[in-house]
Amino acid sequence: MRRLQDNTRYFRAQLQELGFRPLPGDTPIIPVILGETAAAMRMSELLLDEGVFVTGFGYPVVPQGTARVRCQISAAHTRDDLDEALRGFAKVGRRLGLI
Numbered sequence: 001m002r003r004l005q006d007n008t009r010y011f012r013a014q015l016q017e018l019g020f021r022p023l024p025g026d027t028p029i030i031p032v033i034l035g036e037t038a039a040a041m042r043m044s045e046l047l048l049d050e051g052v053f054v055t056g057f058g059y060p061v062v063p064q065g066t067a068r069v070r071c072q073i074s075a076a077h078t079r080d081d082l083d084e085a086l087r088g089f090a091k092v093g094r095r096l097g098l099i
Contacts, residue, residue, distance in 0.1 A: 001075075003075040004028055004073065004074070004075040005026070007028070007073050007074070007075065007077050007082060008026065008027070008028045008030070008073045009026075010079070010082060011030060011071065011073050011082050011085075011086070012030055014082070014086050015030070015032060015086070015089065018086065018089060018090050018093060018099055019093070019098075019099035020032050020089065020093065020098070020099060021033045022071075023068075028072060028073040028074065029070060029071070029072050029073075030070070030071040030072075030073065031057075031068040031069070031070050031071075032054075032068055032069050032070075032071065032089075033066055033067075033068050034067050034068055034069065034098060035065055035066070035067055036058075036065070036067055037056075037058025037059055037067040038058075038067075039067060039096060039098065040056040040057060040058050040067035040068055040069055041056045041058065041067075042096060043056060043069050043092055043093075043096060043098070044056035044069050046092040046095065046096070047069070047088050047089070047092050050087075050088035050091060050092060051084070051088065052084075052085045052088040052089070054069040054070060054071050055069065055070045056068070056069050056070075057069075057070060071085075
């Protein structure tokens with residue numbers, strides 16, 4: 001349980017450092033708010049190209065203007081796994097002008 005909490009805190013903090021807006025919380029499911037549905041869907045597609053699987057959600061599943069990608073952290077993730085995913089977020093986020 002401790003490793004899961006550590007992984008979750010680390011990933012959320014690093015996303016914030018990059019300039020993303022993860023929803024606050026302590027759960028290992030981390031929604032990253034992107035705003036528009038098209039941005040969330042494109043982000044999820046490009047992250048998959050980088051080897052990072054996230055699910056994009058947009059309106060009407062979530063309120064308009066709060067589209068997001070959902071990350072799910074696991075105790076099985078290593079720090080290297082998390083850092084690789086964060087590199088993907090940084091690359092794609094910059095490419096799309098989100099950060």
